[in-house]
Amino acid sequence: MEGFTEIVEGRTKLLVPPLSLTEKVPPKTPAFFNPAAKLNRDLSVLAYRAYAPRLKERTLADGFTGVGARALRVAVEVPEIEQVYGNDANPSAIKAAKKAAELNGVSAKCRFSVNEVCKFLLNGNDREERFGIVDLDPFGTPARHVDCVLRAALDGGLVSITATDTAVLCGVYPEVCLRRYYGRPLNNGYGNETAVRLLTSLMALTASRLELAIKPVFAHATMHYLRVYAQVNVSSSEANDVYSNLGYIRHCFNCGHRLAAKEYENAKCELCQHSMKTAGLLWTAPLQDAPFVTKMAEGGDEKCRKILDAAAGEIDVPYYFKGDEISSKMHTNPHSVAKIVEKLQATGYKASRASMNTGGFKTDARIDHVLQALS
Numbered sequence: 043m044e045g046f047t048e049i050v051e052g053r054t055k056l057l058v059p060p061l062s063l064t065e066k067v068p069p070k071t072p073a074f075f076n077p078a079a080k081l082n083r084d085l086s087v088l089a090y091r092a093y094a095p096r097l098k099e100r101t102l103a104d105g106f107t108g109v110g111a112r113a114l115r116v117a118v119e120v121p122e123i124e125q126v127y128g129n130d131a132n133p134s135a136i137k138a139a140k141k142a143a144e145l146n147g148v149s150a151k152c153r154f155s156v157n158e159v160c161k162f163l164l165n166g167n168d169r170e171e172r173f174g175i176v177d178l179d180p181f182g183t184p185a186r187h188v189d190c191v192l193r194a195a196l197d198g199g200l201v202s203i204t205a206t207d208t209a210v211l212c213g214v215y216p217e218v219c220l221r222r223y224y225g226r227p228l229n230n231g232y233g234n235e236t237a238v239r240l241l242t243s244l245m246a247l248t249a250s251r252l253e254l255a256i257k258p259v260f261a262h263a264t265m266h267y268l269r270v271y272a273q274v275n276v277s278s279s280e281a282n283d284v285y286s287n288l289g290y291i292r293h294c295f296n297c298g299h300r301l302a303a304k305e306y307e308n309a310k311c312e313l314c315q316h317s318m319k320t321a322g323l324l325w326t327a328p329l330q331d332a333p334f335v336t337k338m339a340e341g342g343d344e345k346c347r348k349i350l351d352a353a354a355g356e357i358d359v360p361y362y363f364k365g366d367e368i369s370s371k372m373h374t375n376p377h378s379v380a381k382i383v384e385k386l387q388a389t390g391y392k393a394s395r396a397s398m399n400t401g402g403f404k405t406d407a408r409i410d411h412v413l414q415a416l417s
């Protein structure tokens with residue numbers, strides 16, 4: 043196909059613009075393809091495979107499919123999914139997706155369409171039915187589409203949502219974050235987890251408005267994007283409980299003390315008396331469903347397994363500490379995360395790696411107690 047070149051990702055042939063493979067920022071014309079998002083797609087193949095047995099209807103909708111990278115990989119690599127629907131506003135991208143479906147021999151189980159994303163999700167394929175899995179991977183914020191994604195999912199289905207407005211969610215533009223996600227971010231060492239929790243909270247609040255409830259099963263974050271996988275249940279009684287999963291995180295930028303809180307409060311730090319910054323409203327309940335994530339890890343490559351193993355073993359604390367943050371406070375050489383976790387556990391605290399930062403760890407110990415335990 044003119045203007046496109048064939049590559050293989052996972053076990054799937056894709057037709058992509060050649061410049062997308064060489065330019066630092068992949069061009070949007072003739073179609074967008076980001077080779078750096080391979081890990082994101084690898085993890086989604088594992089997630090959908092692990093989730094498929096729970097589905098009443100084994101269908102997937104990919105709202106911003108581009109050249110079909112994720113949709114085609116699911117069609118080829120997740121045989122449990124019977125029908126894949128991909129949609130994009132760019133006709134050139136959809137042409138490449140259809141052609142690639144032929145190359146992979148999966149045309150019969152793929153339907154590609156050109157439509158506005160919410161029109162597609164709600165009835166773009168002339169189907170009134172909802173989808174088993176709904177994926178949304180937009181440029182920038184997913185905030186304006188969250189309603190449609192949730193409304194398009196079947197009871198008991200799965201939604202996966204990516205956000206790439208990481209500067210907003212990680213605290214560079216707090217006012218924009220507040221209006222998009224109804225919560226304040228934190229611009230600090232663990233801001234990416236706060237960001238994931240803000241996105242999850244938006245999903246939960248939106249769901250509750252629609253008499254739905256979400257339960258996150260897996261979430262991950264890199265420098266450039268963050269992503270949440272959540273089960274959707276039709277249940278007004280579960281929707282009533284939405285606030286039991288939401289709260290705030292308070293952080294002291296002076297001494298590094300941090301804690302989760304149920305209520306918003308302009309509090310002073312109990313360790314150093316400085317004013318604390320508050321993040322939220324955000325999701326404070328668990329993000330990782332350990333049995334599900336463990337199931338995902340089966341069949342994953344080393345890169346995926348590293349993330350998934352850390353996610354499965356994570357303790358239930360809605361923030362993390364960084365090893366180098368602790369060593370700079372102690373004026374020592376960096377301790378390894380494994381050593382820190384071991385030492386905290388030996389002292390009687392809960393501790394684990396942090397899945398969203400390879401140099402991070404989680405613990406129920408306060409920062410002064412962490413420093414004591416390690417000195």
Ligand SMILES: [Zn+2]
Pocket residue numbers: 294295296297298299311312313314315316
């Ligand atoms: Zn303090």
